[in-house]
Amino acid sequence: MSDQPGFFTSKLEAVIGWARKYSIFQYPFVTACCGMEYMSTASGHYDMDRFGAGLPRFSPRQADVLFVVGTISHKMAPVLQRVYAQMCEPKWVVAFGVCTCTGGFYDNYATVQGIDTIMPVDIYIPGCPPRPEAVLDGLMKLQTKIQKQKQLY
Amino acid sequence: MDTADTSSARETRSMLINIGPSHPAMHGVIRLITELEGEKVMNVEAEIGYLHRAFEKSCENSSWTQVMPYTDRLNYVSPLINNFGYCGAVEKLLGIEITERCQYIRVIMSEVSRITDHLTCIAACAMELGAMTAFLYFMKAREYLYEIVEQVTGARLTISYGRIGGVKADLPEGFEANLTQALKQTERELHEVDRLLTKNRIWVDRTRDVGILTRENAIAYSITGPLARACGIHYDVRKAYPYFAYDRIAFDIPLGERGDTYDRYLVRMEEMRQSIRIIRQALRDLPGGGVAVDPQGRVMESCELVDEAKLGHTAGLVGVNSTVEPTLDGTEKRHRKRVVPGDRGVVLPSKEDTYGNIEGLMNHFKLIMDYHGMRPPAGEAYFPVEGANGELGFFVVSDGSDRPYRVRCRPPCFFSMAGLHTMLVGYMMADVIATFGSINMIAGELDR
Numbered sequence A: 001m002s003d004q005p006g007f008f009t010s011k012l013e014a015v016i017g018w019a020r021k022y023s024i025f026q027y028p029f030v031t032a033c034c035g036m037e038y039m040s041t042a043s044g045h046y047d048m049d050r051f052g053a054g055l056p057r058f059s060p061r062q063a064d065v066l067f068v069v070g071t072i073s074h075k076m077a078p079v080l081q082r083v084y085a086q087m088c089e090p091k092w093v094v095a096f097g098v099c100t101c102t103g104g105f106y107d108n109y110a111t112v113q114g115i116d117t118i119m120p121v122d123i124y125i126p127g128c129p130p131r132p133e134a135v136l137d138g139l140m141k142l143q144t145k146i147q148k149q150k151q152l153y
Numbered sequence B: 001m002d003t004a005d006t007s008s009a010r011e012t013r014s015m016l017i018n019i020g021p022s023h024p025a026m027h028g029v030i031r032l033i034t035e036l037e038g039e040k041v042m043n044v045e046a047e048i049g050y051l052h053r054a055f056e057k058s059c060e061n062s063s064w065t066q067v068m069p070y071t072d073r074l075n076y077v078s079p080l081i082n083n084f085g086y087c088g089a090v091e092k093l094l095g096i097e098i099t100e101r102c103q104y105i106r107v108i109m110s111e112v113s114r115i116t117d118h119l120t121c122i123a124a125c126a127m128e129l130g131a132m133t134a135f136l137y138f139m140k141a142r143e144y145l146y147e148i149v150e151q152v153t154g155a156r157l158t159i160s161y162g163r164i165g166g167v168k169a170d171l172p173e174g175f176e177a178n179l180t181q182a183l184k185q186t187e188r189e190l191h192e193v194d195r196l197l198t199k200n201r202i203w204v205d206r207t208r209d210v211g212i213l214t215r216e217n218a219i220a221y222s223i224t225g226p227l228a229r230a231c232g233i234h235y236d237v238r239k240a241y242p243y244f245a246y247d248r249i250a251f252d253i254p255l256g257e258r259g260d261t262y263d264r265y266l267v268r269m270e271e272m273r274q275s276i277r278i279i280r281q282a283l284r285d286l287p288g289g290g291v292a293v294d295p296q297g298r299v300m301e302s303c304e305l306v307d308e309a310k311l312g313h314t315a316g317l318v319g320v321n322s323t324v325e326p327t328l329d330g331t332e333k334r335h336r337k338r339v340v341p342g343d344r345g346v347v348l349p350s351k352e353d354t355y356g357n358i359e360g361l362m363n364h365f366k367l368i369m370d371y372h373g374m375r376p377p378a379g380e381a382y383f384p385v386e387g388a389n390g391e392l393g394f395f396v397v398s399d400g401s402d403r404p405y406r407v408r409c410r411p412p413c414f415f416s417m418a419g420l421h422t423m424l425v426g427y428m429m430a431d432v433i434a435t436f437g438s439i440n441m442i443a444g445e446l447d448r
Helices: A007-021 A034-042 A077-086 A098-102 A132-148 B003-008 B055-060 B065-072 B079-094 B100-128 B132-153 B175-198 B201-207 B215-220 B226-230 B261-285 B302-310 B333-339 B351-356 B358-368 B412-418 B420-424 B429-439 B443-447
Strands: A026-030 A065-069 A092-096 A123-125 B015-019 B031-037 B040-047 B299-301 B321-323 B379-387 B390-398 B406-410
Touching: A007 A132, A026 A034, A026 A077, A034 A065, A034 A132, A034 B132, A065 A077, A092 A098, A092 A132, A098 A123, A123 A132, B031 B429, B040 B420, B040 B429, B055 B065, B055 B406, B065 B079, B079 B100, B079 B379, B079 B390, B100 B132, B100 B175, B100 B261, B100 B429, B132 B175, B175 B261, B201 B261, B201 B429, B215 B226, B226 B261, B226 B390, B261 B429, B351 B358, B390 B412, B412 B420, B412 B429, B412 B443, B420 B429
Parallel strands: A026 A065, A065 A092, A092 A123, B299 B321
Antiparallel strands: B015 B031, B031 B040, B379 B390, B390 B406
């Protein structure tokens, strides 16, 4: 047996990846300003549903992708970590907005300086807040990532 | 069952239910600890502070002009009003008058912002009660207005359009036609949602006589804005203490009677119509102001100007009218005089001056560089504006240095959160969602 996956295994992985990337159930962890752009992206004008990510689930048990939308303060961080821990594998995290990426211009005692200091992040969408186009771009990058990665099943 | 039976034979215990801080109906971040007896809410405690971002402390470490982006993110649903509120406070401290045209621009943009805020509030509240269509229609309307905001300010949401002494740039070309069009589209959506919700049996049943805020409580908790107006209190900063150009514009203040969730919805709907009325009047009366015409009529790209200046070829560059990048559209010299006063100690020079001559460059430098910026005289000023949620006040204190000694924001949400329990206790658990949605709690300005 070689280490390379066989023909059927790799094809199965591709199919699973294809299925997963077009059925993203997101958990929008909306805290702040970015939520307004999240709402714009999710509604009719920009229509996130075109990318198979149309259904937000407000239970972490049902979600695959955690959208962390908005500033995370130190008071909020444990809540976010708990929500992340409650999600089932496979799961991905999107840092939406510059506050979640690096803390942004809230360089002060109250704000977590990037959520990657407390949990793993897959896609960073910078912007304060990012335009809906940037969000869709980030979503497509996440889809590519989901397709290409090794699938757990 | 009768009460005597309950007290003696069976033990009844209330149940504690925790809602939030991560809950779809908690509008971002707040935690409600509710005590229930059956489905009835016996007590509510709100825990706030999950979005504390140290606004006031950050302001003390920035120069007076650098505070502007922080104010955007207070009430991020209507950032323009915050901008102008802070500008108004500092202008009061400095004692400068803004130009007539600028006052009207501020009125127009404030009202656009107010409409987006009310749209978002009603949309979110309706969505939480299951009326997804209303949400999508209002998001559509909001998108039309965001496009207008983007044309004027260059950004959709966090706009930093206000400047101490004026606004960033003049209105773009074709603004009036675009805004008129957007208002028409918004009115159409308003009408559609009006037909969907106002006489809808489910909507009325869920909101009528639910979450009543009494007149006495509203005054006791100093609640202002649509919440107070829904229970019949005639208080609106635009009428009570007119600022900018509001004293020259005719508009009505809608008042409710019962102070319930349905009245708040009606008040917000009517306020949006009044805002559209205000914008139409302001557009009609928008003064042109003097446009400075360059006598030489020469036009250069600003980058060419910079190159020439670096090479030392400065002779003849004074007074040259350069073009600026599209993102700086409306900031040129000919527009500047209309939207900002001629006070060089406060207002940034036009880009042509900054790039074109040494006086302009030095003026720019002196305002922008750390420890050089403007220095308002020592003192304090409070300036209230009518935010979308009520009286939004900025209290600024100067010790005569280039940084604010203190910037205190009076967030309208904070007071409605203080009186929250009076609107929730005694109602059903499911009513918490409807009432809370109608309060329009914005965590950014609540926690600062």
